Amino acid sequence: MKDERSRVCPVEHSRVLDNGVRAWLQNPRRVLAPHIGEGMTALDLGCGPGFFTLEMARLVGPSGWVIACDVQQGMLNKVREKIHGTAFEARVVPHLCRGNAIGVTEPVDFALAFYVVHEIPDQAALFTELARILKPEGRLLVVEPSFHVSAAAFEKSLALASEAGFVTRQESKGLLSRTALLTRRPEAFRLRQQWG
Ligand SMILES: C[S@@+](CC[C@H](N)C(=O)[O-])C[C@H]1O[C@@H](n2cnc3c(N)ncnc32)[C@H](O)[C@@H]1O
Structure with missing residues (x-):
């Protein structure tokens, strides 16, 4: 079993996550603008050095919030x-x-999990917590590195997300990434309202 330090991307490697080449390949505005509007509350799960956090803050505007969380x-x-x-x-x-807990209680309109899900050992618990944090109409964007995460492993993550009450709306494979846009299954929300 890997310990925490070997499982997560170390702080000393954060330049790899935050540089001009990446900004060109994975432009934060291009990734985020379709999902974030003014006044929203957005969660940057596993924010790292904040490559996406600042663009999130720009898009939510002065009336919105960004929760940047990392372990x-x-x-x-x-x-x-x-x-x-x-x-x-x-x-x-x-x-x-x-x-393993996110520990956020504020309901969010949008959550980004970019290159982080594969670092989290209990993905079932992760998606269950995300389903609780996300507002009923909220969106979860999961992006995983295709050079670390196989197609089968990605599908397994999406299956766990489905068990937690998510529906995959879009799925795609790019040069460096596997991407899925998820929303909460409406009946999961209704049942939770009904049964607590
Ligand atoms: C590969 S980095 C990606 C950072 C950022 N999302 C990006 O794309 O630039 C993964 C980040 O997730 C964080 N992380 C790993 N496990 C986590 C957990 N259980 N909860 C929150 N953050 C976690 C790591 O500390 C690291 O900063």
Whole structure:
């Protein structure tokens, strides 16, 4: 069994996640603009050094919120450094996840899980918690690295998401990524309302 440090992308490697080449290949605005509007609350799960966090903050605008969460305090420190003294400081809430739990109670309109699901050992618990956090009409965008995550492993993750109450709306494979856009299954929400 891998320990936490070997399972997650270390803070010392954060340049790999935050550079101009990546901004060209995986332009945050292109990835996020179809899903985020002004005033939304958005969750950046496993935000790392904040490659997507700042664009999320731009898109939600002054009336919205971004919860940037990561299991490594070092990654959250990098996000804090980036937003320090900017207008984004007031809209980005860094949140330290503990163990396998996200630990966010605020309902969110949109959640991004970019290159993080494969780092989380209990994916069933992850998707169950995400189904609880996401608003009924909310969207979850899951993107996994195709150079680490096989087609079969990705389908297994989506099957666990389905068991947790998600429906896959779109699925695609790009140069470096496998992507799925998920929404909550309406009956899962209704049953939860009815039975608690
Ligand atoms: C490969 S990095 C991706 C970072 C960012 N999403 C991006 O695309 O630039 C994965 C991140 O997920 C975080 N992570 C791993 N397991 C996590 C968990 N259980 N809860 C929250 N964050 C987690 C890691 O600390 C790391 O910062």
